[in-house]
Amino acid sequence: MKIDCGTVWGDCLRVIREHVPEQSFNTWFKPIIPLSCSDDVLTIQVPSQFFYEWLEEHYVQVLKKAITAVMGPQARLEYSVIVDRGNSRTSPLSVNLPNRPNNKNSNGQNSSTDYFSPFHLKNVDTLYQESQLNPNYTFDTYIEGDCNRLARSAGFAVAQKPGITSFNPLMLYGGVGLGKTHLVQAIGNEIKSNIGDRFVLYVSSEKFTNQFIEALRNNKIQEFQNFYMQVDILIIDDVQFLAGKERTQEIFFHIFNHLHQAGKQIIMTSDCPPRDLKGLQERLLSRFKWGLTADLQQPDYETRVAIIQRKMQADGINIPDNVIEYLAYSVDTNVRELEGVLISLIAHASLSRAELDLELAKQILKNIVHDIDTEVSIDYIQKTISEYFKVDVEDLKDKTRKKEIVIARQVAMYFSKEYTDHSLKAIGYHFGGRDHSTVIHAVQSVNDMMDTSNSFKSQIEELKKKLKMKAI
Ligand SMILES: Nc1ncnc2c1ncn2[C@@H]1O[C@H](COP(=O)(O)OP(=O)(O)OP(=O)(O)O)[C@@H](O)[C@H]1O
Numbered sequence: 404m405k406i407d408c409g410t411v412w413g414d415c416l417r418v419i420r421e422h423v424p425e426q427s428f429n430t431w432f433k434p435i436i437p438l439s440c441s442d443d444v445l446t447i448q449v450p451s452q453f454f455y456e457w458l459e460e461h462y463v464q465v466l467k468k469a470i471t472a473v474m475g476p477q478a479r480l481e482y483s484v485i486v487d488r489g490n491s492r493t494s495p496l497s498v499n500l501p502n503r504p505n506n507k508n509s510n511g512q513n514s515s516t517d518y519f520s521p522f523h524l525k526n527v528d529t530l531y532q533e534s535q536l537n538p539n540y541t542f543d544t545y546i547e548g549d550c551n552r553l554a555r556s557a558g559f560a561v562a563q564k565p566g567i568t569s570f571n572p573l574m575l576y577g578g579v580g581l582g583k584t585h586l587v588q589a590i591g592n593e594i595k596s597n598i599g600d601r602f603v604l605y606v607s608s609e610k611f612t613n614q615f616i617e618a619l620r621n622n623k624i625q626e627f628q629n630f631y632m633q634v635d636i637l638i639i640d641d642v643q644f645l646a647g648k649e650r651t652q653e654i655f656f657h658i659f660n661h662l663h664q665a666g667k668q669i670i671m672t673s674d675c676p677p678r679d680l681k682g683l684q685e686r687l688l689s690r691f692k693w694g695l696t697a698d699l700q701q702p703d704y705e706t707r708v709a710i711i712q713r714k715m716q717a718d719g720i721n722i723p724d725n726v727i728e729y730l731a732y733s734v735d736t737n738v739r740e741l742e743g744v745l746i747s748l749i750a751h752a753s754l755s756r757a758e759l760d761l762e763l764a765k766q767i768l769k770n771i772v773h774d775i776d777t778e779v780s781i782d783y784i785q786k787t788i789s790e791y792f793k794v795d796v797e798d799l800k801d802k803t804r805k806k807e808i809v810i811a812r813q814v815a816m817y818f819s820k821e822y823t824d825h826s827l828k829a830i831g832y833h834f835g836g837r838d839h840s841t842v843i844h845a846v847q848s849v850n851d852m853m854d855t856s857n858s859f860k861s862q863i864e865e866l867k868k869k870l871k872m873k874a875i
Contacts, residue, residue: 411445411473412437418469423462426743430750431458438483445470448483453753455484534595534603540588546713548706551582554697558586558670562593565601565636565668570695572659572669576676577699580739583672586699587638590670594636601635608644612651624654631658638670642691646682656687663690702738704782707731710738711745720749726764732783733768744768779822779870781833787869788815791862800835810852814866816845822870 412435419432436448449455458466470478542562547555554575561570573590575583591603606614618627631637637658645652662669673680676698677691702710708731715722730748734741748767752759789796792811799812812834819830820842827839834842853860 406440406442408437408440408445411440412447414473415445415466415469418472419462419465422465422468424743426747430747431462434754440474443474443477444479444481445474446481446483448485450485451753452484454750455482457750458482534591535605536588536591536595536603538592540585541592542589544713544717545582545585545589546702546706546709548702548709550700550702550706551586554586554699557695557697558590559593561668561670562590562597565594565598566666571663572671572691572694574671574673574677574691574694574696575699576673576696578674578701578737580737581699581701582738583699584640587640587670587672591636591638594668602633603636603638604631604634605638605640607640608642611639611655612644612648615651615654619650628654628658632661634662634667636668636670637662640672642671642673642683643675643680645687646680649684652684652687656684656690659687659690663693669694701735704731704735707735707738707741710741714742714745718749722748722759723761725761726759729761729764730768779818781819781823781825781830784818784822784870785815785833788818788866791866791869800833802835813845813848814863816842817849817863818866818870820846 416432420428423432431454434450434454438446438448440446449458466480470480542555542559545551545555554577557570557573558575560568561573575586577583588605591605594601595603615624615627618624639655645655659669671691677688677696680688680691708727711722711727711730715727726748730741730744734744744767748759748764751757751767752763757763785796785799788811789799792807792814794808794811798808799815801808816830816834819825819833820827823830825833827842830842831837831839849863853863
């Protein structure tokens with residue numbers, strides 16, 4: 404039977420949209436063109452081989468979810484890859500999807516026969532295989548920096564001796580996209596590879612809650628509780644989600660106590676420290692503090708560079724160093740955002756067959772990075788000014804009174820005052836502990852020099868541009 408492939412693909416897109424961030428959706432799914440559709444095969448055209456590989460590597464499950472929901476479990480997807488302008492090659496590149504039950508029914512709702520519903524898994528051996536861990540989230544792929552050192556080393560210690568160290572529970576907290584899920588899953592993967600016979604389970608608090616509600620509905624609370632009490636290492640993500648859910652907290656409390664007393668390891672994440680978790684029972688909060696609590700901070704510049712390098716290496720993509728530095732300077736909010744920008748950049752380069760260089764990066768970041776001025780740090784200003792005036796960063800902080808160094812120092816103070824929110828006192832502190840009056844004097848001197856020297860003024864203009872664009 405002939406089926407309208409546009410309609411089928413439109414329905415698939417609706418499902419996909421629910422599961423991927425908007426930026427990724429626009430980058431990876433909008434450019435796809437549906438070519439044909441029969442009862443069980445949908446053929447889609449993708450713009451390049453790279454694009455096809457990226458979809459396969461990153462979105463195979465979501466694609467499977469979508470075509471299964473829209474066309475049924477027998478459905479297959481075939482790609483037609485544009486190999487050269489105008490020419491395309493149709494699979495053998497059909498998606499090779501593992502044949503596993505789906506979490507959603509055709510309405511995109513959680514189905515009552517949830518793939519990981521405890522009530523459908525009878526055999527404990529099967530449980531050992533089904534930890535719900537992403538194999539890519541390992542310690543190897545997790546970059547260490549000042550921002551995560553304590554959390555990472557505590558996690559690593561727990562992974563070597565789960566349930567035995569005093570870090571039980573291990574509670575990691577931090578803002579969005581800072582690597583909490585990655586790190587706790589790395590612990591789970593490490594334990595699984597070191598000690599294969601442990602039942603490691605990763606579950607989000609949301610999923611835990613949904614499973615509990617389902618158990619309530621089906622009168623299966625006992626099975627639910629029994630299931631969780633068999634776990635050796637329980638990793639529960641985003642516990643702030645339990646806030647206000649009294650009955651879920653109650654059962655979690657019992658499971659927690661049982662596991663803890665039995666020497667089983669509990670690992671949790673949350674978006675804030677336990678003391679700030681609102682809507683959680685006091686008895687749970689006090690248990691969260693029994694073990695070790697460690698935070699994840701925003702990564703610093705060096706860590707961001709290392710993260711980009713690691714991702715590029717893993718994907719086999721080469722990006723010039725100056726582009727990496729530019730990205731790392733420009734996107735300093737969180738790692739997820741950094742990855743999003745990186746994907747966008749690679750996608751643009753791939754789709755437009757343009758060279759992935761600094762120009763392209765600047766062009767793309769213009770649309771993504773907001774308020775670049777306020778993101779300039781004193782460190783960055785010092786680095787840029789010292790390069791420009793060919794003096795050492797240390798000289799800017801030093802007492803030396805050599806004329807060229809004094810000017811460079813004053814210019815750096817001037818920009819620190821103009822481009823950062825730091826107080827005069829804080830700026831002085833960053834320049835070798837100088838007084839706030841020295842900073843005022845520096846700003847005044849730079850203004851005076853601009854009034855009297857055109858060449859100095861154009862130097863300042865040039866530096867302004869550099870700092871604004873964070874150009875490397
Ligand atoms: N130190 C790191 N090294 C390598 N990749 C990292 C690091 N930190 C975060 N990432 C990557 O950043 C992305 C976001 O991380 P993750 O999902 O773990 O954040 P999260 O803190 O759990 O966020 P949320 O609070 O939104 O759930 C992931 O792709 C992860 O691999």
